[in-house]
Each structure stands twice: as structure tokens, then as C-alpha cells.
Amino acid sequence: MKALYFAWVRERIGKAEEEIVPPENIKTVAELMAWLSGQGENYAAAFASIKTMRAALDRTHVKHDASIQNAREIAFFPPMTGG
Amino acid sequence: MKALYFAWVRERIGKAEEEIVPPENIKTVAELMAWLSGQGENYAAAFASIKTMRAALDRTHVKHDASIQNAREIAFFPPMTGG
Amino acid sequence: MAARLVVRVQTEGFDAAEEAARLTQGCTNIGALVSFTGLCRDEGGALAALEIEHYPGMAEAEIHRAALVAASRWPLEAVLAVHRYGLILPGEGIVLVITASQHRTEAFAAASFLMDYLKTEAPFWKKRHLAGKGAGDWVEAKPQDHAAARKWRG
Amino acid sequence: MAARLVVRVQTEGFDAAEEAARLTQGCTNIGALVSFTGLCRDEGGALAALEIEHYPGMAEAEIHRAALVAASRWPLEAVLAVHRYGLILPGEGIVLVITASQHRTEAFAAASFLMDYLKTEAPFWKKRHLAGKGAGDWVEAKPQDHAAARKWRG
Numbered sequence: 001m002k003a004l005y006f007a008w009v010r011e012r013i014g015k016a017e018e019e020i021v022p023p024e025n026i027k028t029v030a031e032l033m034a035w036l037s038g039q040g041e042n043y044a045a046a047f048a049s050i051k052t053m054r055a056a057l058d059r060t061h062v063k064h065d066a067s068i069q070n071a072r073e074i075a076f077f078p079p080m081t082g083g
Numbered sequence: 084m085k086a087l088y089f090a091w092v093r094e095r096i097g098k099a100e101e102e103i104v105p106p107e108n109i110k111t112v113a114e115l116m117a118w119l120s121g122q123g124e125n126y127a128a129a130f131a132s133i134k135t136m137r138a139a140l141d142r143t144h145v146k147h148d149a150s151i152q153n154a155r156e157i158a159f160f161p162p163m164t165g166g
Numbered sequence: 167m168a169a170r171l172v173v174r175v176q177t178e179g180f181d182a183a184e185e186a187a188r189l190t191q192g193c194t195n196i197g198a199l200v201s202f203t204g205l206c207r208d209e210g211g212a213l214a215a216l217e218i219e220h221y222p223g224m225a226e227a228e229i230h231r232a233a234l235v236a237a238s239r240w241p242l243e244a245v246l247a248v249h250r251y252g253l254i255l256p257g258e259g260i261v262l263v264i265t266a267s268q269h270r271t272e273a274f275a276a277a278s279f280l281m282d283y284l285k286t287e288a289p290f291w292k293k294r295h296l297a298g299k300g301a302g303d304w305v306e307a308k309p310q311d312h313a314a315a316r317k318w319r320g
Numbered sequence: 321m322a323a324r325l326v327v328r329v330q331t332e333g334f335d336a337a338e339e340a341a342r343l344t345q346g347c348t349n350i351g352a353l354v355s356f357t358g359l360c361r362d363e364g365g366a367l368a369a370l371e372i373e374h375y376p377g378m379a380e381a382e383i384h385r386a387a388l389v390a391a392s393r394w395p396l397e398a399v400l401a402v403h404r405y406g407l408i409l410p411g412e413g414i415v416l417v418i419t420a421s422q423h424r425t426e427a428f429a430a431a432s433f434l435m436d437y438l439k440t441e442a443p444f445w446k447k448r449h450l451a452g453k454g455a456g457d458w459v460e461a462k463p464q465d466h467a468a469a470r471k472w473r474g
Contacts, residue, residue: 004375006373006375006443006445007373007445007447007458008458010373056375056378056443059375059377059378059381060378061441075375075378075443077375077443077445078445078458078461079440079460079461080439080440080441080442080443080444080445080461081439081444081445081446081458081459081460081461082372082374082379082403082415082438082439082442082443082444082445082446083270083358083403083414083415083435083438083439083442083444083465087221089219089221089289089291090219090291090293090304091304093219139221139224139289142221142223142224142227144287158221158224158289160221160289160291161291161304161307162286162306162307163285163286163287163288163289163290163291163307164285164290164291164292164304164305164306164307165218165220165225165249165261165284165285165288165289165290165291165292166204166249166260166261166281166284166285166288166290166311166424181337182337182340182355183335183336183337186336194361194362194410194411195361195362195364196359196361197358197359197360197361198356198357198358198359199355199356199357199359200354200355200356200431201336201353201354201355201356201357202352202353202354202355202424202427202428203352203353203355204351204352204424205350205351205352205353206351207348207349207350207351207422208348208349210349256348257348268361270356270358270432270435271464271468273356274356274428274431274432274435277354277428278424278428281424281428310425314425
């Protein structure tokens with residue numbers, strides 16, 4: 001699946017997007033974040049404060065307990081500050 | 084004192100302003116309206132629905148029990164519909 | 167902090183963009199600008215024009231007073247209220263309120279307050295001119311306007 | 321009744337007056353027009369620019385969804401939301417929301433709702449560029465923005 005990172009999540013990880021292939025036992029957004037944060041210091045830094053992290057599946061906001069199955073695109077970003 | 088009339092009050096009375104000299108026993112806006120409504124059919128028509136009539140003394144909104152003493156200008160008009 | 171304050175009562179039309187630009191010129195502390203324009207509707211073609219009567223002197227004074235209340239109640243950088251009188255055609259602006267502040271909540275609240283206030287306290291009266299029929303009836307005050315104005319009272 | 325609906329995400333600046341004129345062209349049933357402009361403040365000279373990042377595709381979709389909610393919730397004649405991204409200088413507009421309806425209450429409510437929504441749900445992020453210092457910190461989300469957005473939920 002395609003992963004997108006925005007704002008300081010993007011800066012900490014060091015890339016805007018990538019293809020990720022999480023193990024099959026990763027079912028939810030929360031599990032995916034835990035798995036990603038084990039992929040290196042940059043990921044650990046990006047996912048250090050899980051509580052404030054926002055996620056979108058196929059461009060729709062989701063909670064951390066949402067299932068990632070069937071999603072083609074997941075995005076991680078801090079709370080939005082538009083407007 | 085100078086009396087001003089606006090909107091349908093003006094139309095019913097047939098003039099926009101006039102000098103009035105109410106008797107000395109007329110102390111309040113309500114008493115002045117009662118006195119004016121006795122000054123002819125046009126005045127009676129203008130002051131027929133006292134409850135909806137608004138008044139201003141020297142360009143400040145007042146209630147019907149306000150004293151008219153010391154006022155130089157009194158205005159009568161229907162509820163406002165600006166904006 | 168004194169807010170810039172502009173109040174006018176006039177027969178001429180107004181240009182909302184020009185008024186906003188002039189009001190906020192040189193002001194770099196504005197984060198939110200709310201502009202409200204009240205327009206003359208055509209009422210499905212029935213209305214030829216609105217004729218607006220006002221109480222000269224008191225109209226300006228009442229709007230000015232409302233603008234001062236708004237500026238004391240919310241931290242505004244600038245506030246403008248322009249109200250027209252005379253004959254107004256469908257599609258034309260009747261009233262313009264502009265509020266500018268650092269943050270949006272205050273600008274929205276102040277503009278909404280000013281409009282509620284203008285509706286119920288500023289001495290203006292509207293008369294309808296009907297298409298093909300000349301001068302018609304006076305517009306009646308709406309009870310909901312008074313309810314709206316009351317909600318701002320302490 | 322279908323409201324006219326315009327949503328854009330763009331780098332270019334916008335002209336609020338031109339957008340309002342285009343949005344309401346030929347519409348004679350509009351009695352109230354509310355225009356909200358969110359501007360980049362200079363923060364007392366400290367800010368050189370804001371850099372706005374967005375999630376292409378999702379940003380447009382989220383704003384469009386909010387505009388549809390607004391149009392279904394209030395009887396609007398027209399609604400517009402334009403949000404910029406990229407580098408924005410102090411004094412420049414960041415976001416423009418315009419709502420048009422027959423009566424003012426609905427136009428004010430819809431514009432305010434859209435702004436509260438944009439602040440908390442539309443995927444945009446602001447980074448400060450400080451005068452003489454280059455890129456600085458990311459702007460933090462304000463708890464009061466979330467409180468403002470919550471109040472519109474049934």
C-alpha cells in the first residue's frame with residue numbers, strides 16, 4: 001500500500017511517500033503505526049507521540065482502530081492547521 | 084417642541100415634522116401620544132396601535148413611560164426595518 | 167487598542183472590496199476579515215425597488231453607537247458600517263458591515279452583532295415598490311430580528 | 321434547491337470581490353452575502369511568510385464535503401471556499417469563504433461553520449518562515465478550534 005506523510009511527519013521520516021508492505025498480522029491503523037515506528041530511528045521519531053497523530057485511509061479521516069484492509073493509500077499527519 | 088414622524092406614521096399624519104405645544108399636564112411619551120391622537124382623524128389613525136409605536140427623545144430610543152420634559156425633539160415611528 | 171471605525175449613511179451605492187481595502191490599509195495585524203452585504207432581493211420579480219427612509223442624524227448616531235459597543239466587546243482592528251437610504255433596486259446593496267480582527271471568532275461575532283443591532287435599533291424603514299404598481303406597503307418588522315438582537319444582551 | 325458550489329485549492333492569490341461577483345452572477349434571490357477572508361498576519365514583523373502544505377486530492381474533497389454539508393444544513397443560494405497552499409506573505413489572503421442566502425442568519429452560520437470545519441478537518445498544515453531566519457516551526461493546532469468545530473455536531 002502507498003503511505004503518505006505530511007508536515008513534520010514527512011520531515012522526520014525524510015520522505016513524502018513510499019510503498020509499504022506491512023506483515024499480514026497488521027490489521028489496524030494503530031498496529032501499522034507501531035510497526036512503522038520499528039522501521040528506523042526516523043520512523044520512531046515521527047511516531048513518537050501516537051496520540052496526536054492523524055490518519056486518513058483513501059483520503060478519508062479515520063480513527064486509530066480503523067481496519068487498513070482494502071485500503072490502497074494511507075496518510076499520516078499532525079493535527080491540521082489550515083484555514 | 085419639535086415632533087418628527089417617519090414611515091407610515093408620517094404618511095398617516097400627512098407631514099414629516101411640526102412644532103407641537105402640548106399642555107403642561109402632559110409629562111410622558113404615552114401621555115403625549117394620547118394627546119396627539121386627539122388632534123384630528125389623521126393623528127388618531129397614526130396612533131391607533133400605540134403598542135407598536137416607537138419613540139425617540141433627542142435621537143435616543145425611549146420607552147413610553149419616559150419623561151418628555153427638557154426634550155427638544157421627539158420622533159414617532161414604527162418598528163425599524165433597516166439592515 | 168483603538169479600532170478603526172467607519173460609519174456612513176448615504177444614498178450612493180458602495181463597493182465592498184474598495185471599502186475593505188481602505189479600512190484595512192497599512193494594517194498588518196488582521197487575521198480575519200468578515201464582510202456582510204445585505205442586498206435587495208427581487209422577490210420573484212414582484213419587487214421593482216425598495217425605498218428606504220431614515221432619521222437623519224439619529225441613524226448615524228445609532229450605528230456609531232453600535233460600532234463602539236462592538237469594538238469594546240470584541241478585540242477588533244477595524245469596523246465599518248455603511249447603510250444606504252433612498253431608492254434601491256433589486257440586486258443592489260443596502261447595507262455593508264465589515265469587521266477585522268486577529269482571529270475569526272471575534273470578526274464573525276462582531277459582524278453578526280452589528281447586523282442584528284442595525285435591524286432592530288437603527289432608524290431605517292423600508293417601503294416596497296411593486297413592479298407595475300408603484301409604491302406599495304411598508305415592510306413589517308420581524309419578531310425573529312428582535313429575538314436575534316436580544317441574544318447579545320448581557 | 322441546489323446551491324451553486326465552488327471549491328478550489330490553489331497557489332495563486334484570490335480576489336474576494338471578483339469571486340463574489342462571479343458566484344452570485346444572475347442570482348436575484350440573494351438577500352445576504354457573507355465573505356470571510358483569512359489573512360496572514362505579520363506577527364509584529366517576526367513572520368516573513370507562511371508555507372502551507374496540503375494533501376492534494378483529499379484537501380479538495382474535504383472542503384467539498386463541508387460545502388455540501390453546509391448547503392444541506394442551511395438554505396443557501398451559493399457557497400464558495402478557496403484555500404491556498406505554498407508560500408504566503410503577510411497581508412495576503414490564505415482562505416476565502418463566501419456564503420449567499422436569502423437571509424443573514426443562514427449566511428453567517430454557514431460561513432462560520434465552514435471556517436470551523438476547514439480549521440480542523442481540511443488537510444492543510446502551516447509552517448512559519450521567520451524574518452531573517454528561514455524556515456521555522458510548524459503552527460500547532462489550537463484546542464479552541466476543535467471546540468468550535470464540535471459545537472456544530474448534532
